[in-house]
Amino acid sequence: MTVVTEPTGPTATRIQLKGLNMAELESWSLKQGEPAYRGRQIFEWLYGQGVSDPAKMDNLPRALRKRLAGEADLTAASILTRTVSPSGATVKYLLELAGGGRVETVSMVQGRRHTLCVSSQVGCNVGCDFCATARMGLLRNLTAGEIVDQYLLAQADRRLAVTNVVFMGMGEPLLNYRQVLQAADIFHHPKAMQLGAGRITISTAGVVPKIEQFVAEERPYRLAISLNASTDASREQIMPINATWPLAALLKAARAYANRPRRTITFEYVLLAGLNDTPDDAARLVAMLKGLACKVNVIPYNDIGGIYRRPKRPAIDRFVAALRKGDFPVLVRWSHGSDMAAGCGQLVAEAA
Numbered sequence: 001m002t003v004v005t006e007p008t009g010p011t012a013t014r015i016q017l018k019g020l021n022m023a024e025l026e027s028w029s030l031k032q033g034e035p036a037y038r039g040r041q042i043f044e045w046l047y048g049q050g051v052s053d054p055a056k057m058d059n060l061p062r063a064l065r066k067r068l069a070g071e072a073d074l075t076a077a078s079i080l081t082r083t084v085s086p087s088g089a090t091v092k093y094l095l096e097l098a099g100g101g102r103v104e105t106v107s108m109v110q111g112r113r114h115t116l117c118v119s120s121q122v123g124c125n126v127g128c129d130f131c132a133t134a135r136m137g138l139l140r141n142l143t144a145g146e147i148v149d150q151y152l153l154a155q156a157d158r159r160l161a162v163t164n165v166v167f168m169g170m171g172e173p174l175l176n177y178r179q180v181l182q183a184a185d186i187f188h189h190p191k192a193m194q195l196g197a198g199r200i201t202i203s204t205a206g207v208v209p210k211i212e213q214f215v216a217e218e219r220p221y222r223l224a225i226s227l228n229a230s231t232d233a234s235r236e237q238i239m240p241i242n243a244t245w246p247l248a249a250l251l252k253a254a255r256a257y258a259n260r261p262r263r264t265i266t267f268e269y270v271l272l273a274g275l276n277d278t279p280d281d282a283a284r285l286v287a288m289l290k291g292l293a294c295k296v297n298v299i300p301y302n303d304i305g306g307i308y309r310r311p312k313r314p315a316i317d318r319f320v321a322a323l324r325k326g327d328f329p330v331l332v333r334w335s336h337g338s339d340m341a342a343g344c345g346q347l348v349a350e351a352a
Helices: 022-031 036-048 062-071 132-136 144-158 173-188 208-216 232-238 247-258 279-288 313-323
Strands: 077-084 090-097 102-110 113-117 121-123 138-141 164-167 200-204 222-226 265-271 294-300 330-332
Touching: 022 036, 077 144, 090 144, 102 121, 102 144, 113 144, 121 132, 138 173, 144 173, 164 173, 173 200, 173 208, 200 208, 208 222, 208 247, 222 247, 247 265, 279 313, 294 313, 313 330
Parallel strands: 113 164, 164 200, 200 222, 222 265, 265 294, 294 330
Antiparallel strands: 077 090, 090 102, 102 113, 121 138
16 A cells, blocks of 8 residues: 655645644744744634634734735635535535645534534545545645645634534545644644544544554544454455454554543444444454443445445344444444435545
8 A cells, every 4th residue: 555644736836834833833933034923823813713814914014914925825725616415414515725636525513513524635545445535546645734724614614613523534544644633733722723632533444553653642632443344354355454454453553542541432334235234243343342442333334336235224223233232332323414425435526
């Protein structure tokens, strides 16, 4: 598997400030002959206030605002189209990225909860056979700014504060580790979006070395793993990544995360008819996850026009009943927006 570790979009002629953290903006300000606190002010305007127009940053000197307008880009993405579910609760955005390419982002509102599903790559090279994004291959990683702008654009469009962010859109987040964590840190920063760490979830198909790094760095965010099978043979059939990091290695890394105080790991389990949906599969999962501080989200498959099918409702019920014999919570997660290709595994975007 090819691992891309840095963004590979076109090189901009103007400096892109969206996505820089506070220390980096302070450093940029010092290089402009300005005091460091100007960088802190720009940070608060960009992320705390969601302002990308230098003219509106009225506590900055006029000369600095002029320099920002002439030399810097403060916007990293723009909305091309928006698709709204019949209920109005879910909106899917197709975004054009400053670095080139397009991604989809999904906003889901349920009661007071506004969850944003963000993308981390243009395409994906992990190759999960049931996922539409995999058909694109990997074009490039997103910058932190392109991830952050997904949040700012959706929040402004819906005029509703985002309460939760899940890195479960297009791409494998842990193969864009530095930029994803930079964006998460901005979401969490008290002078930016102020999201609690427990409201930010980073999902992975099982990149074990990066999970280990995540744990070693004591990152405060929630971790979700796409498990999707109870044996190596069945998992490798639908998730080629399992050939590199099989279940034993993946579960060892998961336990290292869950062994930390007040940490519960989430396992996502996409239910595919005739492949991983039997009571025997559930029984193996119960044994596999015994004693692990976790919860399991069972996701009935969302159709992408391939060879897989969602199990019939009785089969789903039998699987869930068997899985609930384990010592962990089980939730059946019916994807929001699956009727408009905005559900789990359905995101895909054509190149510009």
